[in-house]
Amino acid sequence: MNNYSIAEVFSGIADLQEVEGENQFKIRAYRNAARTIRALTESLEAVAERGSLRDIPGIGEAIEAKIREILATGTCRHYEELKERVPAGLVELLRIPGFGAAKVQAAWQELGVTDLDSLEAAAQTGSIRSLPGMGERSEESLLEAIAAHRVRRRVTPIFIADHAARLFAETLRETGSFHRVEVTGEIRRMKDRVQRIELAAAADSESAAVDALNAILDVREVFPEPGGRITVWLRSGRDLLLHLSSPEAFGALMIRTTGSPEHIEKLLARPKREEREASSGDPDSSLVAVEGEIYAARGLPWIPAEVREDRGEIEAAERGELPTLISASDFKGILHAHSTWSDGLASLRDMAAAAREAGYVYHGCTDHSKALGITRGLDEVRLRAQMAEIDALNAELGGNPLLLKGIECDILPDGTLDLSLEVLDELDIVVASVHTQQRMDEETMTARILRALESGVVDILGHPTGRLLGARDPYPVAMERIFDAAVEHSVALEINAAQDRLDLSGEYAFQARERGIPMSVNTDAHRPELLTALRFGIGQARRAWLTPDDVLNAWSVDRLLGWLRHRR
Numbered sequence: 001m002n003n004y005s006i007a008e009v010f011s012g013i014a015d016l017q018e019v020e021g022e023n024q025f026k027i028r029a030y031r032n033a034a035r036t037i038r039a040l041t042e043s044l045e046a047v048a049e050r051g052s053l054r055d056i057p058g059i060g061e062a063i064e065a066k067i068r069e070i071l072a073t074g075t076c077r078h079y080e081e082l083k084e085r086v087p088a089g090l091v092e093l094l095r096i097p098g099f100g101a102a103k104v105q106a107a108w109q110e111l112g113v114t115d116l117d118s119l120e121a122a123a124q125t126g127s128i129r130s131l132p133g134m135g136e137r138s139e140e141s142l143l144e145a146i147a148a149h150r151v152r153r154r155v156t157p158i159f160i161a162d163h164a165a166r167l168f169a170e171t172l173r174e175t176g177s178f179h180r181v182e183v184t185g186e187i188r189r190m191k192d193r194v195q196r197i198e199l200a201a202a203a204d205s206e207s208a209a210v211d212a213l214n215a216i217l218d219v220r221e222v223f224p225e226p227g228g229r230i231t232v233w234l235r236s237g238r239d240l241l242l243h244l245s246s247p248e249a250f251g252a253l254m255i256r257t258t259g260s261p262e263h264i265e266k267l268l269a270r271p272k273r274e275e276r277e278a279s280s281g282d283p284d285s286s287l288v289a290v291e292g293e294i295y296a297a298r299g300l301p302w303i304p305a306e307v308r309e310d311r312g313e314i315e316a317a318e319r320g321e322l323p324t325l326i327s328a329s330d331f332k333g334i335l336h337a338h339s340t341w342s343d344g345l346a347s348l349r350d351m352a353a354a355a356r357e358a359g360y361v362y363h364g365c366t367d368h369s370k371a372l373g374i375t376r377g378l379d380e381v382r383l384r385a386q387m388a389e390i391d392a393l394n395a396e397l398g399g400n401p402l403l404l405k406g407i408e409c410d411i412l413p414d415g416t417l418d419l420s421l422e423v424l425d426e427l428d429i430v431v432a433s434v435h436t437q438q439r440m441d442e443e444t445m446t447a448r449i450l451r452a453l454e455s456g457v458v459d460i461l462g463h464p465t466g467r468l469l470g471a472r473d474p475y476p477v478a479m480e481r482i483f484d485a486a487v488e489h490s491v492a493l494e495i496n497a498a499q500d501r502l503d504l505s506g507e508y509a510f511q512a513r514e515r516g517i518p519m520s521v522n523t524d525a526h527r528p529e530l531l532t533a534l535r536f537g538i539g540q541a542r543r544a545w546l547t548p549d550d551v552l553n554a555w556s557v558d559r560l561l562g563w564l565r566h567r568r
Contacts, residue, residue: 003037003044004163006070009079010034015091016082018101019108023529032058032345039529045071054166057345057527071487089115093222095147095471097468098138098439114424120146141439150475155193157469159499164238165197168218178203179247184257188305190539192469192502197240200251200257206230209244228253245471262310270298270314274482289425306542311510323394323547326521328538331556333401334531335364336408336431336462336494336522341386342367343375345527348389348403354528355401360403361557363389363531364522366431371410376411380423383407387426402557404428408462413437415451417458431494431563432464434475440478449477453485458554459564460520461486463496463503471500479508483515490567491516492552497537506543518563520552 014030036058038043047053048071049566053064058061069076093104093116107113110120111129119382122128123142129135134142165183172181178201182188185198191210201210213222213232223231228244245253256264273296292302300317306326307313316322329551338344346354348365355363367386368377380387389405397403406429410418417424418434424430432452440448452458464482465474486493496503501524509519521541525531541551548554 003040004167006044006067007034007037008074009070010066012038012091012564013079013082015094016079016086019086019104020082021089021101021105025146029060033063036527036529039527039533041529060526073370087114089118092116093119096142096149097472098145098427099142102511103133105528111175112386112409116146116149117466119136123126126478134260151472152470156197157194157500158187158192158194158502158539160470161194161197162536165199165240168197168232168234168240171197171216172199172212175212177208177213180281181249182254184243184254185241188258189260189308190536192536192540194421197238198243198257199240200243200245200246200250200253202245202384203252204246206244209242210523213242234311250517251294255291255294258305259308260546261421263308263314265309267295267298267300267313270300272297273299302543306506306539307545309543322543325542326538326546326548326551326554328534329533330551330554331360331521331534332557333360333362333552333553334523334525335404335429335460335520336366336496337364337525337531338408339365340368341365341382342377343374343526344523348393349385350528351525351531352393352397352401352403353382354531356397359533360401360531362404362553362560364406364409364429364431366406366429369407369409371412371418372435377410377418378407380419381408383419383423408428408433409458410435411452413440413448415448417452417455421455421457424455425568428457428561431460431462432458434466438475440475445475446478449482450485453482453489453491456489456568458489458491459567460492460494462494462522463498463501463524465503465505465508467501467503469500469502474503479511483512483517486512486517487515492520495519495521495537495540496524497521497534497540498524499536502536504540504542509540509546513546513550518545518552519546519550521546522553545552 010030011034012335014027015026036056044067047056048068053059053067057170064076066076090104093099094101107119107122113119113122128139128142149204165187169181169183172178178226180202182200184200185196187197201209209230210222210224213219218234218236219232220235221233225231230242231239232242233239243253243257259267288302294301300314301322303313303317303322313322320370333355338353339346339348352363358531369376370377370379385403390405394403405427407419407427408431409424411432411434433451453461465477467474493504495509512519521534521537523530523533552560
């Protein structure tokens with residue numbers, strides 16, 4: 001069992017317990033275990049073999065026992081018992097905004113609702129109004145939320161699609177029947193929502209590839225199609241598209257399957273400088289070099305996968321103006337992270353140690369403010385106590401890394417900030433975010449955020465659209481007006497790299513970059529191992545054509561502090 005599959009069992013337990021109305025502390029323990037396991041870089045099997053499971057933060061005796069049971073059997077008795085008691089379709093209902101666990105439980109027990117279809121039928125017939133807190137207006141809102149959820153189901157969040165693609169790619173490599181296998185399509189372009197999982201593979205023949213696929217345990221059916229395309233249906237219910245070529249044509253295959261149709265059409269319309277097909281040669285050669293031959297044959301430098309969308313990248317490459325995109329090695333620190341002062345799982349000292357180990361120069365201590373009660377957010381008294389601890393740690397650590405005094409301050413429904421402007425002005429950095437009452441109309445939400453940006457103390461607007469991929473749509477907000485205010489008040493916008501947020505999206509970040517608005521790509525880490533979990537956020541930044549010069553936390557400490565002081 002890989003870590004992701006084990007984490008899915010714990011997530012499943014938490015979901016089913018939530019439907020049953022289990023104690024929130026137990027539910028949270030399983031969710032935290034799932035998040036921790038997903039973030040591990042070492043396999044749980046290896047950790048278990050050396051007897052170190054209890055050394056993992058949040059793994060106690062009960063969860064350790066379940067991990068060992070899952071490693072031995074592929075599941076655990078508690079999970080299987082929950083699945084017998086709770087209809088599987090109810091878990092999906094937890095993803096519908098505004099219809100929480102208590103309402104799911106009531107709909108199940110009082111109306112016999114067991115899945116999305118039966119919930120929709122209950123709302124359409126009016127029977128849902130018999131539940132506590134449900135009236136005609138909430139019934140209408142529920143039907144709208146169900147419709148939006150059905151739209152979301154048609155696409156897969158990048159972090160889920162990417163993981164599934166990489167697992168299957170590794171399975172194909174292990175068969176020994178393919179010269180090379182790579183993830184391609186929308187996943188390689190780092191689109192935040194993926195319509196289909198696509199892989200590219202080089203094999204000696206289609207029949208050899210089909211035989212290898214049919215021998216894989218998780219494969220249910222294989223459907224070869226014209227043009228070297230093979231649709232693969234998995235027993236898990238997922239399907240994927242495998243593009244096949246000879247080893248010699250693999251570079252061309254990756255070009256053709258990575259870019260958007262518009263990018264490929266424009267690229268192939270360019271006259272070749274050399275009348276030959278670029279080949280891959282050694283299958284282990286650099287993919288950049290292989291694809292580079294094809295671009296070079298058309299008079300262009302290699303174009304990074306994330307920008308192959310026909311948004312001017314070919315023209316920019318032709319002029320020699322394609323930017324050098326930001327990469328993981330450019331980051332000097334994280335400016336939005338949490339500790340045990342609010343809802344984080346590690347102390348400031350432990351977060352600082354993790355930042356130092358990651359090679360970061362600075363670290364933003366930005367715990368929640370008091371309005372978000374569930375997070376144990378800070379009031380002014382506790383914030384000042386935290387500021388004193390940060391001063392003491394900075395003196396002790398000698399600025400390695402430099403801890404920045406900050407807050408993730410709630411933007412209240414009327415647009416005021418959750419703490420006084422006086423105390424916020426004393427901080428090094430203020431991230432302002434919307435966490436509550438997200439169902440406002442566009443004008444009201446836009447005015448709310450604008451008022452916060454106009455305060456003069458907000459440095460970064462956190463996760464600006466409030467979306468959760470696959471679970472919650474962005475709240476309605478006029479982003480053009482937010483961009484205008486960010487320019488006027490010198491406020492940076494965040495790309496929150498938490499895999500289920502990726503907010504701002506690459507598309508919005510591209511528009512912000514064109515306006516000259518600085519960005520900050522942050523992990524929003526709540527525990528040490530997530531401080532470096534930037535991959536999908538970097539993907540959105542690269543889709544936006546961002547360079548290190550565009551991103552606050554890729555700047556030197558002197559430049560960052562100078563910007564913060566100047567904009568105040």
